Amino acid sequence: MRKHIIYISLAAAVLVTACQPQESQRTTETSEASKPGEVIPDRRPGEFNGKIAETYKESEADFPITRKAKEGAPNVVLILLDDVGFGATSTFGGPIPTPHLDALADEGLRYNQWHTTALCSPTRAALLTGKNHHEAGFGVISEIATGFPGYNSIMPDNSATIGAILKNNGYNTAWFGKNHNTPDYETSQAGPFTQWPTGMGFEYFFGFNGGDCNQYAPPLIENTRPILPPTDDPDYHLTKDMADRTIQWIRNQKSTAPNKPYFVYFAPGATHAPHHAPKDWIDKFKGQFDEGWNKVSENTFNRMKAEGIIPENAQYNPIPEEVGVWDELSADQKKVYARMMEVYAGFMAYTDYEIGRVLDYLEESGQKENTLVIYGVGDNGASAEGGFTGTLNEVAADFNSYRPDVVKDALSRMDEIGTIKTYNHYPVGWAMAMNSPLKFAKRMASHFGGTRNGLVISWPKVIQDKGAIRSQFSHANDIVPTILEACGIPQPKVVNGVEQTPMSGKSMVYSFTDGDEAEQHTTQYFEMGGSRAIYHEGWIAATAHGLNPWSDERSEDITFETDKWELYNIKEDFTENNDLAAENPEKLEELKALFLKEAEAHDVFPLDDRAAQRFSAELTGRPSGPAEGVNHFTYYPGMIRLPEGSAPNFKNKTFTLTADVEILKAGTEGMIITQGGLFAGWGLMMDAGKPKFTYNWLQEDFTSIEGKPLSNGKHTITLKFVYDGGGLGKGANVELLVDGTSVATGKIPRTVPNRFSLDETLDVGMDTGTPVSEDYKTPFKFTGSLKKVVVDFEE
Structure with a gap:
């Protein structure tokens, strides 16, 4: 009789019992039991009752059973757009042609009563966990989290993501694009990484952390490592990069494991501001919105009825006059606002094209038939955060409540709208038109203009009622239960050793085959910032x-x-x-x-x-991550891409920067330390051999002071920033010193009060995002020798 001693660590034992059906567990088994009544003591391999155990020649190898997905389980592709109104895309009767989404809907189902939470992070938390957003810790976006359990931006361990569940059931998992579900103060290289995508069950992540980002200069992360987008590619765009990498990942996965299904979560920054799109895509829409938002909204409503997207008895909700009546605007206003909408339409259409490339690859590679594609056309309604006039700088308007009349500025920069030189957003009127015919917009959980989005589901192997419309009430928290039922996986009771709370969402699989079956999601609350509703x-x-x-x-x-x-x-x-x-x-x-x-x-x-x-x-009372309670920092070259939420707070306070450098040759240049970028920020640098400090107030006021060229050798460059006090966003006096001697002084009349950016970072020795001013080009690496930079804050 052969005897085997099997060693299983506690961690492995916990993992074995976590979250998968019995038949797909990784298990260890022996072919024979010990003799009846025989006690096997705990001892090292190779010993048995004081005797040498049998050699491998007399033993039988028995590997643990590898977890496998259910036979015939589908691949799953989950797509989620950002800030897209119910009435934006042609798929749901809107004015922007989205032929690839149309094609997906024509072979699948359109859902016209699918709902979100009215805001980014909360919807994504519900979408990934099957829970309500407060249950998942995201009653608000992560940047304004509070210490209350439903609002702390921390996903509890009892709310595992669909990535973790599928990975533990034999799927490969990958996440591409926006991650807005990591606490703002945990997005640095100090982590912790437990609530980054790779810590939430996704084996691969490529994208960005935060609410939005520059599509031409994104703060890219691969897994947990910052990487730089190409600075020498004039045609670079994040959405294309995402599509390329998604196709490559799927190709590699299927080449390596043809019988293993995958789960891909594809979440572009589109079409959240900034609205960035290639010029040729923007130009496709020239003149198409000259009729204005009132008429576009009415036409959308009429198309919806004609195409059966909405019921015949549905009533039109006109755009409130408070938003602005198009026919009462000046010629200059109409010109600027129409261009802003052309840019948005170009962004939406371009996004459809790039996602279409991913969907086309599924067909080309023979995977389409058994791939479940779930496509959420927005994580909330269209955004009214551009204000009445729109903006060329969302950092100023939305983050710092500065909204000048943009028309005069925009008239001189019409060709820059939608390029890397703007962080642009359209006016409220267009947001309301994109939400037609529903009331209100993003951020409002009370009405469907904030919470109703289009949804398309395709699964050719199963869905036969192609092109049909489904009107059962559904919600973002229904997506995980739907995926699990489609994959033949029960909702887990335990994941990674942690008991799970029941999911609030309901599976929508019943609707795949019967459009008349009674809805199963019969009760749903909504709440955001005090606005609320109950269905x-x-x-x-x-x-x-x-x-x-x-x-x-x-x-x-x-x-x-x-x-x-x-x-x-x-x-x-x-x-x-x-x-x-x-x-x-x-x-x-x-x-x-x-x-x-x-x-x-x-x-x-x-x-x-x-x-x-x-x-x-x-x-602002939430934790500030690794910088919390610290007033003295030492940074070295190569410390780049430190997000603002995890960096020291340089706003509304006095601080000193001290840099030890060595000048190796005349004309030394490059960034010493910087935060923010072209839309708000500051930088201490060398410019043509001279030390220089620049402060950028919301791309409107630029204050620079500089010294004389430095001689070769070692120097200490110091910048003293003395805040005036007396409230937020007040002025400051700055002084530049070299080797202890004052070489320049200046007055900054007003400073950034709340936020430099959601995507720009703190960098040392180079500038990884957009430049603080157009006096230099990124990455602007320091060409001398930078030893260190010391930052001291006045207590």
């Missing part, structure tokens, strides 16, 4: 909490107790046009009570309407 069995109660999507202002008289609620019968009123609150107060009170019950059950309390103010100083 139940065809009815919805909603309150805007005194907010609207184009303003942070709210009357102090409006409280959670005094909110005015509205009531709609969605089965008869697709667009929330007819408020029934006055004639059916009993139903309204019933739903208001249900909201409280759902909120209590899903970590919504305490209600916190400060989030409506986005980058308010009141919301």
Whole structure:
């Protein structure tokens, strides 16, 4: 009789029992048991009862069983766009042609009542976990997280992602594009990396951390390592790069493991601001939006009805006059605003093309038939964050509440809109037109303009009712349960040793074959920044909490107790046009009570309407990562791409920069230390042999001071930044010293109060993003010898 001693570590044992069906577990088995009653003591391999164990010649090898996906399990491709309104794409009756999305819908299903949370991070948390966004820690975006459980931007261990579940069930997993689900203060190279994509179950990640990014100079991450986009490719665009890498990853995966399914999460920055697109794509739309947003919105509504996207009895919600009536605008306004919409349309159409290349590859490689493609056309409604006039610099407008009239500036820069020189966003009017015919926009959880997006699902092997429309109520948290049922995997009770809470979402697989089957997601709450709603069995109660999507202002008289609620019968009123609150107060009170019950059950309390103010100083009490509580830092060359959320806070305070350099030759140049970029930032550098400091206030005011050329040899360059105090965004005095001697002084009239950027970083020895000013070109590597840079903050 052969005897085997099997050693399994505790960690391995926990992993074995985690989250997969019994038949796909990795297990270890022996061919024979020990003798009855025989006790096998714990001892080292090779020993048995004091005797040498049998040699390999008398033993039988028995490898652990490798986890495998269910026979015939589909590949899964999950696509999620950013800030796309329900009425934007041609697939759902909109004015922007999206032929590849059209083709996907024609061979699959269009869902016209799929809902999101009204904001980026929260929708993505729900999409990846199958939980409500508060349950997953994302009641708000990560940059304004608070310390409350439902709002801390920390996904709890009891809410494993679909990546982790599928990986543990025999899938390869990859994530391309936007990650907005890592705490803002944990995005540096100090980690921790547990809530980066590779720590959340994805074996490969290529993309960016944060809410948005420059499409021409993105802050790229591969797995957990910063990488640089090419600086010598004038045609570089992040969306193309993503498509190329996704195709390559799928090709390599199938070449290596033809029978192993994969899960790809493809989340481009499109079409979140900045709206960046190649010029030839923008030019395709020249003159196509001259009729203005009111007419475009009406035409979209009419197309939707004609194409059956919305019910015949649906009512049109006109764009509020407060937003602006197109025919009342000046000729200059019309010219600028039409161009901004042309740029947005180019961005959307170009994104459709690049995603189309990925979908075409599935067909070319023979994988299309058994690939489940789930395509969410937006993570919330179209964004009104461009304000009434739009902006060429979202950093100024959205992050720092500075909104000058953009028209005069834009008229002199029409060819720059949509290029690397702008961080552009269209006006509110276009956002409302892209959400046609629904009320409100992004950030508003109360109405469908913020929470209803198009959804397309294709699975040729299963879906036979090709091109049909499905109208059952559904939500972003339904996606994970849908994928699991399609893959033959039960919802896990334990993942990686942690007991899981039940998923809030419902599988949508029932709708694949029957468009008339009763909806299974019958109750869903919505909440964002105090605006909230509750859906139940065809009815919805909603309150805007005194907010609207184009303003942070709210009357102090409006409280959670005094909110005015509205009531709609969605089965008869697709667009929330007819408020029934006055004639059916009993139903309204019933739903208001249900909201409280759902909120209590899903970590919504305490209600916190400060989030409506986005980058308010009141919301800066969250941890600041590795920089928290530290006033002295020493940086060395090669320390690059330190995100603002994890970097020391250089705003609204006094600090000193001290750099030890060696000048090797005349004309030494390059960046010593910098933060931010072309849209807001600062930099200490050498320019043509001279030390120089530049402060960029929102691409509008540039203050520079510089010394004389430095001689060869070692020098200490010091920059003293003395903040005026007295509030946020006040002025500062700056002084430049070389070897202890003052060589230049200057006055900065106003400073950036809240945020330099979501995507630009702190860099030492070079500049990895856009330049702080157009006086130099990135990467602007320091050509002398930089020893170190010391940063000291005044306590």
